[in-house]
Amino acid sequence: YTFFPNRPRWPPGRTQLTYAFLPDNQLSDNVRSVFSRAFERWSEVTPLNFTETTSFDRADIRIGFFTGDHGDGEPFDGVLGTLAHAFSPPAGRFHLDGDENWVIDGDFLNSSPASAVDLESVAVHEIGHLLGLGHSSVEGAIMYPTISSGVRKVELANDDITGIQELYGANPNYNGSEPTLTPRDEWDMSGAPPRM
């Protein structure tokens, strides 16, 4: 695990963070629940809690789907390529590429490869950035940079947990046991290498 330069983090004592979705996106409850689950994965191992709010401008974390140039100097590039990006704390900006084919229920088994990306997998990764984690060289970690189509990976690895707990400490209710890394759900890709 790594951190951004100078190890930015949410200020001590700020354990209750709010998040909101860009109103223009008009996301369904199903999509919003995907993000709720993704936040919960980080809450389980840290003292941080995340609550959705309808006040986009006042939220700590602001989530939006955009296409192409969306004003932050990091334009999206259409299907696949870059999928999303997020800013280090306390910026709280979380942008996803609106051109991707986002799958929201994570059922990737027994399907053929396609240009679809598991939304929750990407959300868990980007929330790691929002909290202060950089990319990791550990291939099994959530914070590994490549998040390919065809794979669902949402469980925090030891590397992720150790990193985030170095920044924020552990959730008092976290028992510290080994994370239950379930086998990655992968499509039958007929011999193609596993991808994240």
Add this chain to the structure above:
Amino acid sequence: HFFPNITSIPPSLIPNTTIWDAFNNLHGCQKGVKAKGLAKLKKYFQLFGYLNNSYDNFDDDFDEFLEFAVKTYQLNFNLNATGELDPSTLKHIVLPRCGNPDIVNGTSTMRSGKPSDGYSANSTIHTVEH
């Protein structure tokens, strides 16, 4: 575009190729060669922090800066650091990924904050390579 599952995606939304697939044509390229498409690859590496923002030699020449970028990328992704665009390296490069850079301000954010050893085409490059 949101879909409840993979099978619900209309075929018309599934592209035949993606933006980085063309990099597969650069198989075998190494320092000293000139190949169409290397300029775009240099922009790829700059986007993710492997070439310094001051780097502006976006031609199709495989220069020493690109070689260092490739080596750093290979180290970050636990590949053989050959500096050559071998199949395993290209296989990683074309994968969809997070848009955040792997290297910020010359520091690798993928290997526990270790310096990038000059591979990002910064001012320390000659103290390392030569």
